[in-house]
Amino acid sequence: MTPHPQRRRRGDDRREQIIDEALKTFADNGYRSASIAEIAERCGLSQPGLLHYFPNKAALLSAVLDYRDRLDYTRLGFDQDLRGTALLERLIQLVEHNMHVPGLVRLFTVVTSEAVTADHPAHEWVVDRYRNLQAHFVKALEAGIADGEFRSDIDTRAIARQIVAMMDGLQLQWLLDPEGVDMGALFREFIEELSAHIAR
Amino acid sequence: MTPHPQRRRRGDDRREQIIDEALKTFADNGYRSASIAEIAERCGLSQPGLLHYFPNKAALLSAVLDYRDRLDYTRLGFDQDLRGTALLERLIQLVEHNMHVPGLVRLFTVVTSEAVTADHPAHEWVVDRYRNLQAHFVKALEAGIADGEFRSDIDTRAIARQIVAMMDGLQLQWLLDPEGVDMGALFREFIEELSAHIAR
Numbered sequence: 001m002t003p004h005p006q007r008r009r010r011g012d013d014r015r016e017q018i019i020d021e022a023l024k025t026f027a028d029n030g031y032r033s034a035s036i037a038e039i040a041e042r043c044g045l046s047q048p049g050l051l052h053y054f055p056n057k058a059a060l061l062s063a064v065l066d067y068r069d070r071l072d073y074t075r076l077g078f079d080q081d082l083r084g085t086a087l088l089e090r091l092i093q094l095v096e097h098n099m100h101v102p103g104l105v106r107l108f109t110v111v112t113s114e115a116v117t118a119d120h121p122a123h124e125w126v127v128d129r130y131r132n133l134q135a136h137f138v139k140a141l142e143a144g145i146a147d148g149e150f151r152s153d154i155d156t157r158a159i160a161r162q163i164v165a166m167m168d169g170l171q172l173q174w175l176l177d178p179e180g181v182d183m184g185a186l187f188r189e190f191i192e193e194l195s196a197h198i199a200r
Numbered sequence: 201m202t203p204h205p206q207r208r209r210r211g212d213d214r215r216e217q218i219i220d221e222a223l224k225t226f227a228d229n230g231y232r233s234a235s236i237a238e239i240a241e242r243c244g245l246s247q248p249g250l251l252h253y254f255p256n257k258a259a260l261l262s263a264v265l266d267y268r269d270r271l272d273y274t275r276l277g278f279d280q281d282l283r284g285t286a287l288l289e290r291l292i293q294l295v296e297h298n299m300h301v302p303g304l305v306r307l308f309t310v311v312t313s314e315a316v317t318a319d320h321p322a323h324e325w326v327v328d329r330y331r332n333l334q335a336h337f338v339k340a341l342e343a344g345i346a347d348g349e350f351r352s353d354i355d356t357r358a359i360a361r362q363i364v365a366m367m368d369g370l371q372l373q374w375l376l377d378p379e380g381v382d383m384g385a386l387f388r389e390f391i392e393e394l395s396a397h398i399a400r
Binding site for chain 2: 029030033106109113114116126155158165167170172173175176177190193
């Protein structure tokens with residue numbers, strides 16, 4: 001039970017520590033103005049020491065985004081092929097969960113917005129992520145039609161985009177005013193209205 | 201009709217040129233990684249030459265954001281006290297208009313997201329902007345109730361937040377995929393559903 005702060009961490013632990021500190025740094029400053037030197041210092045490493053694990057800042061950003069993705073994709077039910085209302089209910093839970101992890105939400109908001117410029121190292125990752133989200137949501141909505149939960153004349157592609165937009169937009173308002181904006185309640189209301197509207 | 205590129209610009213023209221180049225630079229790189237040196241170079245000025253007009257990068261960002269605001273607030277009808285559906289129709293026009301000014305939209309998206317961190321020089325500006333938008337939208341929705349356009353039991357505060365969130369979220373998707381995302385059509389559909397739902 002005695003901590004051993006001086007003991008040399010094994011490689012995997014060290015990688016995890018670096019990803020964790022990089023995540024905080026990118027979330028605070030954005031990718032572009034974050035520095036490898038600062039992240040190394042937070043980890044108690046020299047710059048060459050950190051570069052042994054990740055050869056450059058872009059590689060580090062990829063590792064951070066993959067980490068965030070693995071967490072979220074599981075929560076989004078990508079591994080479970082959620083159908084119709086089961087996905088909508090999962091999304092409400094996800095937004096409520098996100099209110100407990102502001103650092104991760106801030107990272108995602110800051111980096112996604114930086115990445116609208118084509119020369120950003122996360123540009124392709126972000127474009128792919130939105131493409132995957134869109135495909136996943138459309139599939140779940142179509143499953144809802146097939147199961148007879150939703151009307152067959154709904155525009156699944158438009159609804160998928162609007163759901164993602166509402167999640168992103170509420171996140172931004174919540175980050176700017178965490179006390180004043182209950183993004184969980186606002187998103188739940190939106191989904192409830194939507195569900196009533198598209199129900200068969 | 202002969203251009204005089206070498207002629208010394210008057211102060212106001214020069215200020216406008218600097219704001220214009222700063223806007224492009226912030227939109228491309230974000231505020232944090234944009235440099236005064238780069239903006240000065242784009243304007244054909246020395247750094248001290250630029251600093252004569254704006255004492256530092258934060259002052260320049262303020263000027264850029266005020267400029268964008270003056271454009272948008274007029275388009276949003278802040279000066280006209282639009283009521284109920286008149287505001288909703290104005291918003292549809294604004295989103296369609298925004299599809300013609302991707303540089304301005306990118307600036308706003310990048311800087312707003314950077315500014316979720318408290319030490320960002322635009323943090324207070326962004327927080328105030330969302331507070332003003334929220335107040336303006338709530339007022340217009342309440343006017344719609346008073347005029348008998350909308351039901352009296354609607355949650356004007358929640359609806360105002362959801363409208364802003366949908367605008368912001370669709371902007372992000374559109375910036376990431378301008379060919380694939382018709383944010384004007386998606387927003388119009390959202391407002392039409394909403395209008396049908398809240399109509400008296």
